[in-house]
Amino acid sequence: MHRTKVRVVEGVLDANDTIAAANRADFARAGVRVVNLMSAPGAGKTALLERVLGELRDDGVRVGVLEGDVQGSLDADRLASLHVPVVQLDTDPGFGGECHLDANMVRSALPQLPLEELDLLVVENVGNLVCPAEFRVGEHARAMVCSVAEGEDKPLKYPLMFRACELVLVNKVDLLPHLDFDLDKLLGNLDAVHPGVERMLVSARTGAGVRAWRAWLARVAAWAEVAA
Amino acid sequence: MHRTKVRVVEGVLDANDTIAAANRADFARAGVRVVNLMSAPGAGKTALLERVLGELRDDGVRVGVLEGDVQGSLDADRLASLHVPVVQLDTDPGFGGECHLDANMVRSALPQLPLEELDLLVVENVGNLVCPAEFRVGEHARAMVCSVAEGEDKPLKYPLMFRACELVLVNKVDLLPHLDFDLDKLLGNLDAVHPGVERMLVSARTGAGVRAWRAWLARVAAWAEVAA
Numbered sequence: 001m002h003r004t005k006v007r008v009v010e011g012v013l014d015a016n017d018t019i020a021a022a023n024r025a026d027f028a029r030a031g032v033r034v035v036n037l038m039s040a041p042g043a044g045k046t047a048l049l050e051r052v053l054g055e056l057r058d059d060g061v062r063v064g065v066l067e068g069d070v071q072g073s074l075d076a077d078r079l080a081s082l083h084v085p086v087v088q089l090d091t092d093p094g095f096g097g098e099c100h101l102d103a104n105m106v107r108s109a110l111p112q113l114p115l116e117e118l119d120l121l122v123v124e125n126v127g128n129l130v131c132p133a134e135f136r137v138g139e140h141a142r143a144m145v146c147s148v149a150e151g152e153d154k155p156l157k158y159p160l161m162f163r164a165c166e167l168v169l170v171n172k173v174d175l176l177p178h179l180d181f182d183l184d185k186l187l188g189n190l191d192a193v194h195p196g197v198e199r200m201l202v203s204a205r206t207g208a209g210v211r212a213w214r215a216w217l218a219r220v221a222a223w224a225e226v227a228a
Numbered sequence: 229m230h231r232t233k234v235r236v237v238e239g240v241l242d243a244n245d246t247i248a249a250a251n252r253a254d255f256a257r258a259g260v261r262v263v264n265l266m267s268a269p270g271a272g273k274t275a276l277l278e279r280v281l282g283e284l285r286d287d288g289v290r291v292g293v294l295e296g297d298v299q300g301s302l303d304a305d306r307l308a309s310l311h312v313p314v315v316q317l318d319t320d321p322g323f324g325g326e327c328h329l330d331a332n333m334v335r336s337a338l339p340q341l342p343l344e345e346l347d348l349l350v351v352e353n354v355g356n357l358v359c360p361a362e363f364r365v366g367e368h369a370r371a372m373v374c375s376v377a378e379g380e381d382k383p384l385k386y387p388l389m390f391r392a393c394e395l396v397l398v399n400k401v402d403l404l405p406h407l408d409f410d411l412d413k414l415l416g417n418l419d420a421v422h423p424g425v426e427r428m429l430v431s432a433r434t435g436a437g438v439r440a441w442r443a444w445l446a447r448v449a450a451w452a453e454v455a456a
C-alpha cells in the first residue's frame with residue numbers, strides 16, 4: 001500500500017514539473033520573471049506586497065500579481081487598489097479547497113495576465129507551510145514570510161518550506177518587544193535547515209526593512225533568463 | 229478530467245470516514261473522549277495545552293495527547309514534561325510531509341496510547357487551516373485556535389475550518405494593544421461563516437481566559453457517548 005501511494009504521489013509531482021516547465025517557457029518568451037511568495041496564514045504576504053508594489057511600479061518595474069486563495073478575493077481587492085494587474089485564483093473548486101497552488105492552476109490563470117507587459121509577476125500562494133513548497137509553478141525564485149508571532153521553532157517543524165526558498169522575510173519585528181521570542185534562536189534554526197539563506201528582518205506595519213525587500217524584487221525582475 | 233478528480237477525492241474522504249468510524253468505536257469502548265485541536269502554524273495550540281493539561285490532571289481528568297507534526301518531536305517534548313502520556317505522530321513518511329492528520333494515521337498510533345486509562349485524548353493536528361478540517365479522525369469535538377496576529381480576515385479565507393469547529397479559541401489577546409487589529413471585525417467574520425459558534429478570548433502567554441478553556445475540555449471529557 002505504502003509503495004503504491006508513494007508511486008502515485010511521484011506521478012503527481014512529475015506531472016506538475018512538466019507543466020511548471022511549460023509555464024517557465026511561457027514566462028521566458030514573455031520576458032517576465034516570476035516569484036512564488038509563500039507563508040503560513042496571516043504572516044503578512046499581502047501586507048508586504050502592499051508596501052512595495054506601488055513604489056516598484058514608480059521605479060519602472062512593471063509588476064503583476066497572481067493571487068491564490070482557497071476562497072474569496074480579499075487580498076486581490078487590497079492589491080488592485082495599487083493599480084497593478086491582479087488576477088484572482090481560487091482553489092475552492094478542487095479538493096474541497098486545495099491547500100496550495102500547483103503548476104496547472106497557475107497555467108489556467110495565465111491567459112488572464114498581460115505577461116508581455118510585465119517585468120515581474122508575483123504569485124502569492126495559499127497560506128500554508130507544507131504543500132506549497134512541494135509544487136513548483138514555473139517560478140524563477142521563491143520567497144517565504146515567517147512572522148515572529150509564530151515562534152522560533154517553525155524552520156525545524158516545516159524544514160522543506162524553509163529549504164525551498166531563496167529568501168526568508170522575518171516579518172512583524174515591531175512586535176518583538178511584546179513577545180517572548182528569541183530572534184537569534186529563530187535565525188539559528190533557519191541556518192540549521194538552510195545554512196546561509198538570505199534573510200531580511202521586516203515590518204509591513206512600520207515599514208522597517210521593506211526597502212531591502214523592494215530591492216530584492218527589483219533584482220529578480222532584472223535577472224537574465226536561465227534554464228529552469 | 230475534473231469529474232474524475234472529484235470522484236477520486238470523494239473516494240479518499242469516504243475511506244477516511246470509514247476508518248474514522250472505527251477509531252470512534254474504539255474510543256467508545258475505552259470510554260475516552262477525543263478532541264481534534266487545529267490551527268495555523270504558530271497560533272499557540274501547544275502553548276494552550278501546556279497551560280491546562282497539568283491542572284486538568286490535578287482535577288482528576290486523565291488526559292493524553294497525540295501530537296501530529298510533519299517532522300520532529302518539539303511539541304511532544306514540551307508536553308511530556310507535564311507528565312501526561314504523549315505519542316508523537318510524524319507525517320513525514322507520507323506525501324513529502326502530509327499537511328494534516330487523517331483517520332488512518334491516528335489509527336496507526338492508537339496501540340501506543342493507554343486508551344483505557346484516559347478520560348480525554350487531545351489530538352493536536354498539523355498546523356494548517358485547510359486540509360485538517362476535511363479529515364475527521366474519529367473525534368467527539370473539534371476546537372481551533374486563531375491568533376489575533378493573523379489578522380481579522382481568516383474566517384472568510386478559510387471558512388471550512390471555522391465552520392468545522394465546536395469551539396474557536398482567539399489566542400494572543402495580550403498582543404491586541406500592539407496590533408492594528410479590530411476584534412469586533414474578527415468576531416463578525418466568525419459569525420458570518422459560523423453564526424454563534426462558541427468562542428473564547430485567551431492568552432497562553434498571560435493565562436487570560438485559560439480557565440474557561442480548561443473547563444471546556446473537562447466538560448468534553450465528561451460527555452456521554454453518542455453516535456458519531
